[in-house]
Amino acid sequence: MRLTPGPDRDIDLDTVNLFDLDLYTAGDPHTVWNAMRAKAPLHHQVLPGGREFWSVTRYEDVCRVLGDHREFTSERGTVPTHLGTDDVAAGKLLTSTDPPRHTQVRRAIGAKLTARAVATWQDRIRQAIVGFLEPALDGEVFDLAERALLLPAMITGPLLGIPEKDWAELVQLTAMVTAPSDRHFCHGSEDATLAIAHHELLSYVTEWVKQRRASGEADGSVLDHLVNATAGDAPLTDEEIALDGYSILLGANVTTPHTVSGTVQALIEHPEQFARAQADESLIPNLVEEGLRWTSAATNFMRYAVDDIEIGGGTIPARGAVVAWIGSANRDELQFPDPHVFDIARNGAKRQVAFGFGPHFCIGAPLARMSLRIYFEELLRRFSSLEFAGEPEHLRSFFIAGMTHLPIVARKR
Numbered sequence: 001m002r003l004t005p006g007p008d009r010d011i012d013l014d015t016v017n018l019f020d021l022d023l024y025t026a027g028d029p030h031t032v033w034n035a036m037r038a039k040a041p042l043h044h045q046v047l048p049g050g051r052e053f054w055s056v057t058r059y060e061d062v063c064r065v066l067g068d069h070r071e072f073t074s075e076r077g078t079v080p081t082h083l084g085t086d087d088v089a090a091g092k093l094l095t096s097t098d099p100p101r102h103t104q105v106r107r108a109i110g111a112k113l114t115a116r117a118v119a120t121w122q123d124r125i126r127q128a129i130v131g132f133l134e135p136a137l138d139g140e141v142f143d144l145a146e147r148a149l150l151l152p153a154m155i156t157g158p159l160l161g162i163p164e165k166d167w168a169e170l171v172q173l174t175a176m177v178t179a180p181s182d183r184h185f186c187h188g189s190e191d192a193t194l195a196i197a198h199h200e201l202l203s204y205v206t207e208w209v210k211q212r213r214a215s216g217e218a219d220g221s222v223l224d225h226l227v228n229a230t231a232g233d234a235p236l237t238d239e240e241i242a243l244d245g246y247s248i249l250l251g252a253n254v255t256t257p258h259t260v261s262g263t264v265q266a267l268i269e270h271p272e273q274f275a276r277a278q279a280d281e282s283l284i285p286n287l288v289e290e291g292l293r294w295t296s297a298a299t300n301f302m303r304y305a306v307d308d309i310e311i312g313g314g315t316i317p318a319r320g321a322v323v324a325w326i327g328s329a330n331r332d333e334l335q336f337p338d339p340h341v342f343d344i345a346r347n348g349a350k351r352q353v354a355f356g357f358g359p360h361f362c363i364g365a366p367l368a369r370m371s372l373r374i375y376f377e378e379l380l381r382r383f384s385s386l387e388f389a390g391e392p393e394h395l396r397s398f399f400i401a402g403m404t405h406l407p408i409v410a411r412k413r
């Protein structure tokens, strides 16, 4: 998705189609969200076929929708691709469960993903990142977006307990879930692609658990931890383990690569920001926050209204689906002055909501933040400059903002 918007233009918000995939590959969603924040902070759209949803685009409203499960439940599904079909994993999958059960399961799963727990992986993660950057050192064209898809597997594969031989397949399957219409990942139709990927990923984790139980071995990985975790005095069921393992794999694979590519793209477009970060490494943690805000890799998440709810100057009827546009909240001028300016020293960049807000705040955020910090430390130490070597190609998705190709050339420092 285009991350630097063109000039504001007149947009007919009554006819705009927020699920039009062309908007995210060839269009300019930020100009649409600018208009929505200004003129229709609660927006209603009916899709051909009758499915309907409401949208909130302002920072404050996005935080309220994501953060308050009493008003907005996760238990009927949270991914807009599944709009209108109640989630079969409701109450079993962490992401589709409300507190208090959500709190119990999250506590059990989260122990291995806290900032303190992931800090012990720092050196291994640095090694993986150095290996990732190595091919760019020879000065040839390097397709950052394509290669970055493998980055989370290289970083988190060992931490999750996934052997290297399986990485490429899992990366492909998780990409199929998030962008089933993209030509790089589509198998036949969108529905078929989703069905295959869902089935294969669940089978993978189920088989992994079966083998681990049979062998009695343990490697201290996150998946191992899931097998032994107890939530509210009872172990997780095999179904919960499979679903949550799936969800962690998905969360890890589909977001970090696009944050990396989008932030590098912004640094190439703004060489003065690149130079500034290179001159002062202490700016890197803030560069990471600004990169997260700028790229907002998870464009949105969905909830369903529990009751008639007033928000954004209108009412969402009980049981109505509401999409919280994170990509828009992170460019809300009331929170972020000059929101479409990429500024690695921005005050308050840490208020970004790229990881969501409230009880479902990304459980992988400490890992993602640490990986991104190390990535930019190593990048800035190695390269004196980066340049584009071709046009970017955008991911065909309204759920994940990303690129499938970003050819660059890097010069050694």
Ligand code: HEM
Pocket (backbone or CB within 6 Å): 066, 074, 078, 094, 095, 096, 106, 113, 156, 247, 248, 249, 250, 251, 252, 253, 255, 256, 259, 296, 297, 298, 301, 302, 326, 353, 354, 355, 356, 357, 359, 360, 361, 362, 363, 364, 365, 367, 368
């Ligand atoms: C830049 C990287 C990442 C971004 C932008 C991101 C974004 C998000 C967002 C917006 C949510 C909230 C979903 C909601 O409100 O329904 C979320 C939840 C989640 N993320 Fe991430 N994520 C990232 C990295 C990761 C990583 C590395 C992992 C795994 C190790 C992960 C696993 C999860 C899981 C399991 C949840 C569900 C948490 C819950 O329901 O309590 N994510 N993520």
